[in-house]
């Protein structure tokens with residue numbers, strides 16, 4: 001857990017560096033932890049489980065590594081939250097069925113209410129939702145943005161109407177469309193260029209085969225924090241493409257001109273400036289990490305332990321996972337456990353290991369159905385996106 005301390009410390013520095021001036025270094029990290037623990041959940045997410053979450057800010061809540069457990073679905077009360085703009089007023093949930101989504105770029109464009117969308121089809125998909133900045137906290141370059149560890153991710157069930165059925169009901173795609181573009185329903189701050197703040201993202205049009213306009217999350221109407229009344233789910237694609245409180249869904253010729261599309265969320269090589277020619281964060285790539293045992297709840301007992309974690313392949317199924325108990329020198333095949341909820345969901349894996357007293361570095365490395373192996377090293381980039389490095393995600397456990 002090499003970054004467990006650097007995150008709260010950095011977080012605290014932004015807030016109250018002056019207050020610490022009088023304190024000795026010994027109380028530094030203890031106070032940092034206490035302050036983070038004391039940070040309350042924001043009102044729109046006040047129903048969440050505070051013990052399972054790290055509150056980075058009112059718009060960034062991270063699931064604790066120790067909270068992921070060994071079953072497949074992440075409970076909604078523990079799921080991370082990331083908002084680029086303040087969430088809309090909760091009043092938008094007063095009459096969910098009256099919420100409208102403008103469907104454009106089809107032969108017969110229409111504004112449909114949620115009640116009307118519900119007549120067009122139903123499908124449920126299990127998918128990993130992961131912020132492209134998950135793992136940013138492990139970048140030594142300290143990119144700006146939330147220094148997430150592993151918890152800007154979860155695996156959840158989304159239920160709604162397949163986008164392909166909505167498109168078919170409206171006469172099919174108009175000619176020449178290349179992208180599926182979703183627009184968030186937030187109220188934009190005044191006095192700024194709307195394109196500089198609008199949450200609008202485009203994904204390649206092929207994504208509409210699997211995309212869903214969802215109204216339920218894990219069997220309940222989607223809470224405001226997660227994009228209710230209606231959210232665009234693009235299974236296997238990085239979090240930012242899954243537009244919350246979606247107001248417009250368009251098939252478009254070009255990518256959105258919003259800054260979050262043109263310059264934000266690009267894989268910009270170090271030393272460059274973000275620009276539209278660089279790859280956007282679209283499909284996720286193969287990744288895994290260990291969730292237990294962890295030393296954060298105290299020393300692990302010598303003897304047999306069940307090393308467990310999660311693995312996913314973006315739009316591809318997980319083929320297998322290997323676990324190392326010696327920092328990546330030797331690997332053993334782990335067992336996939338729990339129900340297989342389809343290629344977009346994560347798999348839990350486990351490997352029984354005998355651990356002697358001492359310090360051990362546990363790592364996991366997943367392979368997807370196309371044979372892509374999770375890399376040892378992260379791909380350096382300005383924004384700290386798409387960190388899939390198994391080395392960065394290794395955990396150090398102290399066995400007593």
Ligand SMILES: Nc1nc2c(c(=O)[nH]1)N[C@H]1C(S)=C(S)[C@@H](COP(=O)(O)O)O[C@H]1N2
Pocket residue numbers: 079080081082083084085129130131132183184185186199225226227239240241242243244245246
């Ligand atoms: N309308 C809207 N959709 C959005 C966002 C947003 O700020 N507004 N944030 C995106 C980002 S960056 C992520 S990682 C996910 C987070 O989803 P969650 O808060 O449900 O975990 O939503 C995406 N969809």
Ligand SMILES: [Mo]
Pocket residue numbers: 082130131132133239240
């Ligand atoms: Mo994100």
